[in-house]
Amino acid sequence: MEKFQTLYSAAVPLPLENIDTDQIIPARFLKATTREGFGENLFRDWRYHADGTPKPDFVLNDASYAGQILLAGKNFGCGSSREHAAWALYDAGFRVVISSYFADIFRGNALNTGLLPLQVTEAELARLFALAEKDGDTQFVVNLPEQTLHVPATGDSFHFDIDAYKKECLINGYDDIDYLVSQKPAIETYEQNRTWTW
Amino acid sequence: MAKSLFDKIWEAHVVKAAPGGLDIVYIDRHLIHEVTSPQAFDELEARALPLFRPARILATADHNVPTRRQHLPIEEPLSRSQVDTLTANCAKYGVELYGLGHSRQGIVHVIGPELGLTLPGTTIVCGDSHTSTHGAFGAVAFGIGTSQVAQVMATQCLLLSRPKRMRISVDGELRPGVTAKDLILYVISQLGTGRATGYFVEYAGSAVRALSMEGRMTVCNMSIEMGARGGLIAPDETTFAYVKGRPYAPKEAAWDQAVAYWKTLFSDEDTVFDAEHRFDAAAIAPMITYGTNPGMGIALNGHIPSEVPASEAESFDKSLQYMGFQRGESLLGKEINYVFIGSCTNSRIEDLRAVAAYVQGKQKAGHVEAIIVPGSKQVEQQARAEGLDKILADAGFELREPGCSACLAMNEDKIPAGAYCVATSNRNFEGRQGPGSRTLLASPLVAAITAVQGRIVDITQYLN
Known part of the structure; x- marks a missing residue:
């Protein structure tokens, strides 16, 4: 996993609530057996007509907006557990998704992919949408070690929470699997000592 | 403690x-x-x-x-x-x-x-x-x-x-x-x-x-x-x-x-x-969904909400537009095109029995395509052993072989763009059953009655 420390970027605003993982990457594109290449079908049915031509009113097709930060309404990533949703966002160049809350499985998948799910309050999210929509060039600074989101042009600054362990993992590029494998002796001891073995 | x-x-x-x-x-x-x-x-x-x-x-x-x-x-x-x-x-x-x-x-x-x-x-x-x-x-x-x-x-x-x-x-x-x-x-x-x-x-x-x-x-x-x-x-x-x-x-x-x-x-x-x-x-x-997330559900004889909080209005109206419905509307009488009975939510033998018990001696509406996808080979075999396959076939329902099928439409089982499907599955997200498909989630009993009537009805008036 790639390390994440500080990111300077403009943001892409997608002010819809309950964006489910079927919208992020429709099921018909889950047939690959590798992790790469899902970005081209990110938000496929919002982004393209059935014949493959872009829908001009979708934000990813609007040249006014670009960047590595996606701003989205509450309950982002609900629905299917497909990690392909996090892979698609990452593959399309996103490194941060900001919302007022994330679905649990998506949050875990994002963290395991190196994509930061950055949770702010509803009021902060509304402010961020206003800033990003007004001027697509507005720069945002995500500082993970400091746990801050800063907007240099306006002086807005927000603190965000993140689990201390997952923060260290992102900063250092560590996966849970490294840690779990290191704990195998404890796992084997647990297996030997448990009462029920089914 | x-x-x-x-x-x-x-x-x-x-x-x-x-x-x-x-x-x-x-x-x-x-x-x-x-x-x-x-x-x-x-x-x-x-x-x-x-x-x-x-x-x-x-x-x-x-x-x-x-x-x-x-x-x-x-x-x-x-x-x-x-x-x-x-x-x-x-x-x-x-x-x-x-x-x-x-x-x-x-x-x-x-x-x-x-x-x-x-x-x-x-x-x-x-x-x-x-x-x-x-x-x-x-x-x-x-x-x-x-x-x-x-x-x-x-x-x-x-x-x-x-x-x-x-x-x-x-x-x-x-x-x-x-x-x-x-x-x-x-x-x-x-x-x-x-x-x-x-x-x-x-x-x-x-x-x-x-x-x-x-x-x-x-x-x-x-x-x-x-x-x-x-x-x-x-x-x-x-x-x-x-x-x-x-x-x-x-x-x-x-x-x-x-x-x-x-x-x-x-x-x-x-x-x-x-x-x-x-x-x-x-x-x-008896419930049915009218929108594009499973929380957007109403009683069959209820109405789609007229008012929603301002912060949710954009997502709500986008959802209704996708479904072709209006705020405040009743769904009763709406014609539907497909009925899908299956998925990990409702594809077990009890679900198939409920459908068969209702449709026995009846016919699905001519314009409705009704498919039943059992949850497993065991369910399929049990249904055959009980003669449910015959009852379903006589009523015009197609009993398929097991899989997730039109719940998420990864295989060939897709609902066409714009068509309405009453489904016993778990998600009514945009395009879930195929690009442009419109899903209304309901119970197997509601799905069976809808297939026979060809439109959304208050099922309490149609129970056997």
């Missing part, structure tokens, strides 16, 4: 506390399928890690399989490749596979309980959000992403923060024509699609206790649709009667010991939950 059912099971599976307030949690059963496992096997390969406990894994092919002519090679090349990859990985790593052609193949959340692999007090994971289904047995069961699938393959454990606990109690008696599916659609419509995010839900109350195991599975299955990590129900005599004698269930003396333990699995009387919600079963009517 009083403990919840969830905490009793969780604590019995904590290997040790980990840094940052997390727990290393042992997983008893790992279910895998063709869509979310290949990249996890690749990860083992890339890291040169062995599969730690192959006997604790069970594989099936379900998401991506055709529901016709399953004895022939899969026609669609990418689907075939994914299923072949699963077969090769299972052979290489020694994982038991219930693939196409196996007499017990089926949807992963249908075959686990059928086999008796799903047991009270166990931890169960799968790279599929509807793993919550297994909570019906008093198991802690939840969906995971592919990185976590690899973690369980490598260590039989996950690194997790303990979720908060929510109890949802439904007391009283369900009215005629109201089923477990209506109960859970009602609860989700009341709480909304994200209210249980961060929680593990326990379902309780006399209406829940009165449900069959199939009904309890339907309820727990949809826990994820209100954002919950999972949902569970304390095991009882209904649970034990279902599990007893199944292939993987404990036998003889081990059975008696197991039941003695399972009887300790309930929330202690003074348990304090982080959130509590109570509902009256008698207030629940």
Whole structure:
């Protein structure tokens, strides 16, 4: 996993609530057996007509907006557990998704992919949408070690929470699997000592 | 100290506390399928890690399989490749596979309980959000992403923060024509699609206790649709009667010991939950959804809301526009094009019996295409043994072979753009059943009556 420390970027605003993982990457594109290449079908049915031509009113097709930060309404990533949703966002160049809350499985998948799910309050999210929509060039600074989101042009600054362990993992590029494998002796001891073995 | 059912099971599976307030949690059963496992096997390969406990894994092919002519090679090349990859990985790593052609193949959340692999007090994971289904047995069961699938393959454990606990109690008696599916659609419509995010839900109350195991599975299955990590129900005599004698269930003396333990699995009387919600079963009517998330549900004879909070208006109106509906409208009389009876929510024998009992001697409407996809080969065989296949065929319903099918339309079973489908599945998201498809979620009974009438009706006037 790639390390994440500080990111300077403009943001892409997608002010819809309950964006489910079927919208992020429709099921018909889950047939690959590798992790790469899902970005081209990110938000496929919002982004393209059935014949493959872009829908001009979708934000990813609007040249006014670009960047590595996606701003989205509450309950982002609900629905299917497909990690392909996090892979698609990452593959399309996103490194941060900001919302007022994330679905649990998506949050875990994002963290395991190196994509930061950055949770702010509803009021902060509304402010961020206003800033990003007004001027697509507005720069945002995500500082993970400091746990801050800063907007240099306006002086807005927000603190965000993140689990201390997952923060260290992102900063250092560590996966849970490294840690779990290191704990195998404890796992084997647990297996030997448990009462029920089914 | 009083403990919840969830905490009793969780604590019995904590290997040790980990840094940052997390727990290393042992997983008893790992279910895998063709869509979310290949990249996890690749990860083992890339890291040169062995599969730690192959006997604790069970594989099936379900998401991506055709529901016709399953004895022939899969026609669609990418689907075939994914299923072949699963077969090769299972052979290489020694994982038991219930693939196409196996007499017990089926949807992963249908075959686990059928086999008796799903047991009270166990931890169960799968790279599929509807793993919550297994909570019906008093198991802690939840969906995971592919990185976590690899973690369980490598260590039989996950690194997790303990979720908060929510109890949802439904007391009283369900009215005629109201089923477990209506109960859970009602609860989700009341709480909304994200209210249980961060929680593990326990379902309780006399209406829940009165449900069959199939009904309890339907309820727990949809826990994820209100954002919950999972949902569970304390095991009882209904649970034990279902599990007893199944292939993987404990036998003889081990059975008696197991039941003695399972009887300790309930929330202690003074348990304090982080959130509590109570509902009256008698207030629940047959339900249907009108929008593009499962929280957008109403009683069949109700109306789509006219007012929503300003902050939700844009998403709400986008959803109605997609569905071709208006604020404040009734759905009664709307013509529908397809009926899909299947998915891990409602494809069990009890569901097929409910449909057959209603449609016996009737005919589906001429303009409706009605397909029934059983949850497993066992369900399919049982339906044939009971003669349900004949009843369904006579009524114009097509009984297919098992798989996830039109619930997520990864295979050929898709609903065309603009068409309306009353589905017994779990999600009405945009394009879920195929690009542009419009899904209305309902119970098998509502689906059967809708297929016969060809339009949405208040089913309470049409019950046999």
